[in-house]
Every structure is written in structure tokens, then in C-alpha cells.
Amino acid sequence: MTNSPAAGPSEEKHILRTSLDRHRDAVLWKLDGLDDEQLRRPMTPSGTTLLGLVKHLASVEYGWFVETFGGAVEPLWFDPYASEDMWIAPDESTDRIVAFYGRARAAADRMIADLPLEALGRPSWRDESVSLRWTLVHMTTETARHAGHMDILRELIDGATGDHRPAAR
Numbered sequence: 001m002t003n004s005p006a007a008g009p010s011e012e013k014h015i016l017r018t019s020l021d022r023h024r025d026a027v028l029w030k031l032d033g034l035d036d037e038q039l040r041r042p043m044t045p046s047g048t049t050l051l052g053l054v055k056h057l058a059s060v061e062y063g064w065f066v067e068t069f070g071g072a073v074e075p076l077w078f079d080p081y082a083s084e085d086m087w088i089a090p091d092e093s094t095d096r097i098v099a100f101y102g103r104a105r106a107a108a109d110r111m112i113a114d115l116p117l118e119a120l121g122r123p124s125w126r127d128e129s130v131s132l133r134w135t136l137v138h139m140t141t142e143t144a145r146h147a148g149h150m151d152i153l154r155e156l157i158d159g160a161t162g163d164h165r166p167a168a169r
Contacts, residue, residue: 013117016136017109023143024105026163027057030150031098034157040088043153050153052086053146055097058104059085060142064135065108069121074103081125112136 030050031039039051059080062073078084088097117133130138147163155161 016140017112020136020140020143023140023147026147027054027143027150029165030147030154036094038157039094041157043156047087048149048153049088050150051088051094051097053150054101055088056085057143057146058101061104061108061139063123064139065111068123068130068135069111069115069119069132071107071111
């Protein structure tokens with residue numbers, strides 16, 4: 001057995017970003033084909049909804065990737081520190097939340113592209129700095145965790161399961 005050389009920084013970043021994108025795409029796939037009532041339906045005793053998880057993930061993408069590394073975050077209409085990012089208000093449309101997630105991803109992707117993996121940032125809610133590398137691993141884990149929650153919620157709604165769109169037949 002031979003050892004392959006360690007991935008270089010650009011290859012490592014590509015690997016980390018590809019993994020994150022796979023889970024991000026699964027999050028959006030979990031919404032496909034459902035109506036507004038199904039997306040907003042509380043499916044757990046704590047009130048977790050598919051759309052609430054998307055709003056939360058958008059909020060944390062902005063927080064970890066953009067705010068932490070000194071980027072400009074769009075003004076939020078809710079307080080994520082009061083867990084308002086987990087709940088969907090009656091005046092928040094599905095389109096608004098999905099577009100918010102898209103903007104958060106795009107802003108995060110710009111930071112990922114512009115910074116080296118060793119770049120340090122400091123979240124306003126923590127007493128220590130984190131590297132972009134650490135943040136990529138953390139957000140991949142966070143996104144995968146919530147994509148798993150969404151998989152269970154989706155199964156309870158209509159029986160659909162899986163971590164990616166099935167291939168067209």
C-alpha cells in the first residue's frame with residue numbers, strides 16, 4: 001500500500017467546499033415538491049419545520065463565514081440570538097427564506113474563495129478565533145446534521161428519504 005501525498009491547500013479547500021455543497025444541496029432538495037403548508041408544518045414537539053431549518057442554516061452561514069471573517073452581513077429581520085432563526089413568521093414567504101439561503105451561501109462562498117484556509121476570524125459570540133479551515137469543517141458538520149433532521153421531517157411528511165436527488169430514469 002502506498003501513501004498518497006497530502007492534499008495541497010487549494011485541493012484541500014476544494015474538497016472541503018465540495019463536501020459542504022453536497023449537504024447544502026441536500027437541504028434544498030428536501031424542499032422540492034412540497035407545498036407551503038408542508039414546509040411550515042411543525043413536525044416535532046419543539047416545533048421544528050423544514051423551512052425553519054433553512055432559515056437557521058442561512059443565518060449561521062452568514063455568522064460563521066461572513067461576520068466571523070469581517071464581511072458584510074445583510075441586515076437581518078429577526079434575532080438569531082433569540083432562536084428566531086428557527087421559526088417562520090406568517091409574513092415570511094418560502095421564496096424569501098430560500099432566497100435568503102441563496103444569498104447567505106453566495107456571501108459565504110465569496111469569503112471561502114477569497115481567504116486562505118489558515119485565515120483567522122473571530123465570531124462575536126465566542127472568546128476565541130477560528131480558522132477558515134475549522135469553519136469549513138464546522139459548517140459541513142452543522143449542515144449535514146440539519147440535512148439529516150430534514151430527511152426525517154421529509155419522511156414524516158411524504159415518505160421521501162435520501163441525501164441526494166434520485167437519478168432520472
